[in-house]
Amino acid sequence: xxxxxxxxxxxxxxxxxxxxxxxxxxxxxxxxxxxxxxxxxxxxxxxxxxxxxxxxxxxxxxxxxxxxxxxxxxxxxxxxxxxxxxxxxxxxxxxxxxxxxxxxxxxxxxxxxxxxxxxxxxxxxxxxxxxxxxxxxx
Amino acid sequence: xxxxxxxxxxxxxxxxxxxxxxxxxxxxxxxxxxxxxxxxxxxxxxxxxxxxxxxxxxxxxxxxxxxxxxxxxxxxxxxxxxxxxxxxxxxxxxxxxxxxxxxxxxxxxxxxxxxxxxxxxxxxxxxxxxxxxxxxxxxxxxxxxxxxxxxxxxxxxxxxxxxxxxxxxxxxxxxxxxxxxxxxxxxxxxxxxxxxxxxxxxxxxxxxxxxxxxx
Numbered sequence: 036x037x038x039x040x041x042x043x044x045x046x047x048x049x050x051x052x053x054x055x056x057x058x059x060x061x062x063x064x065x066x067x068x069x070x071x072x073x074x075x076x077x078x079x080x081x082x083x084x085x086x087x088x089x090x091x092x093x094x095x096x097x098x099x100x101x102x103x104x105x106x107x108x109x110x111x112x113x114x115x116x117x118x119x120x121x122x123x124x125x126x127x128x129x130x131x132x133x134x135x136x137x138x139x140x141x142x143x144x145x146x147x148x149x150x151x152x153x154x155x156x157x158x159x160x161x162x163x164x165x166x167x168x169x170x171x172x173x
Numbered sequence: 174x175x176x177x178x179x180x181x182x183x184x185x186x187x188x189x190x191x192x193x194x195x196x197x198x199x200x201x202x203x204x205x206x207x208x209x210x211x212x213x214x215x216x217x218x219x220x221x222x223x224x225x226x227x228x229x230x231x232x233x234x235x236x237x238x239x240x241x242x243x244x245x246x247x248x249x250x251x252x253x254x255x256x257x258x259x260x261x262x263x264x265x266x267x268x269x270x271x272x273x274x275x276x277x278x279x280x281x282x283x284x285x286x287x288x289x290x291x292x293x294x295x296x297x298x299x300x301x302x303x304x305x306x307x308x309x310x311x312x313x314x315x316x317x318x319x320x321x322x323x324x325x326x327x328x329x330x331x332x333x334x335x336x337x338x339x340x341x342x343x344x345x346x347x348x349x350x351x352x353x354x355x356x357x358x359x360x361x362x363x364x365x366x367x368x369x370x371x372x373x374x375x376x377x378x379x380x381x382x383x384x385x386x387x388x
Binding site: 084087088125126135136163 | 185188189190191192195197367370374378
């Protein structure tokens with residue numbers, strides 16, 4: 036499956052949310068015929084990224100499975116919605132970043148998978164800027 | 174190595190794709206092991222088999238021993254050899270090895286064999302020999318097992334690794350940056366990646382500051 040066929044979008048054009056705010060969006064898969072898929076999972080999660088070990092936690096999870104006689108057809112957009120947590124807030128640090136995203140995973144036949152994710156920002160914590168980095172070096 | 178795209182500099186939401194040298198992209202198993210000319214995974218598996226499944230991967234800090242191990246283990250499993258990895262933690266190194274009872278035909282794998290004291294290493298080797306089990310270890314210096322491969326990444330290999338990393342996520346890191354990092358850290362790829370991580374971060378923020386505050 037071409038990753039370009041998967042469309043995951045957030046309703047907010049800025050992709051910037053506050054703690055406790057509702058995050059919503061939709062996902063679909065382009066195609067003139069339905070892609071054969073066993074299941075689809077959508078997660079809203081946070082993870083750390085940077086120089087050290089990584090942490091992650093799932094805030095919202097939903098899974099939809101193809102059933103006999105009722106195959107999954109994602110040509111029709113599906114919506115998702117969740118109220119965001121109070122923490123951790125997004126942080127663009129020098130050594131570690133706290134990142135939030137919506138991740139969509141498609142389980143295709145023969146054990147194949149397709150994955151796409153859309154990052155978003157939670158909160159207003161400022162990241163480290165260039166002058167702070169220069170100060171820290173000296 | 175390509176320059177940072179404009180939208181990269183203005184992205185509001187932090188993401189693992191902000192830095193191609195973040196651990197998630199460079200840790201053992203995340204990056205494909207690059208062999209020097211004449212070497213390959215298949216050749217190493219054949220050599221290990223010829224050595225009765227006994228071997229040590231040698232190399233200095235950050236030379237790719239754990240990365241090679243991560244690549245080798247699935248190949249050994251595919252070759253029909255059961256694998257048992259012994260994970261060494263600070264508190265229970267000796268205890269873990271005392272509990273190991275190797276089975277015939279399996280390969281005991283220890284990443285960082287020299288973290289064990291010489292008596293524990295000797296006992297483990299003896300147990301494996303008696304049970305007809307193989308041993309595959311990584312170490313900085315020879316540990317009394319047949320050599321499988323000695324790692325010493327060249328500057329050319331390091332440049333290729335950096336290109337591999339940057340192929341997925343663009344970076345403004347230049348050949349001069351890589352040369353400077355290699356001059357500082359030699360063949361320690363881990364430290365080079367850490368250094369390039371910092372260089373990429375500085376560059377990314379410099380671009381973002383320039384975009385946010387145009388002259």
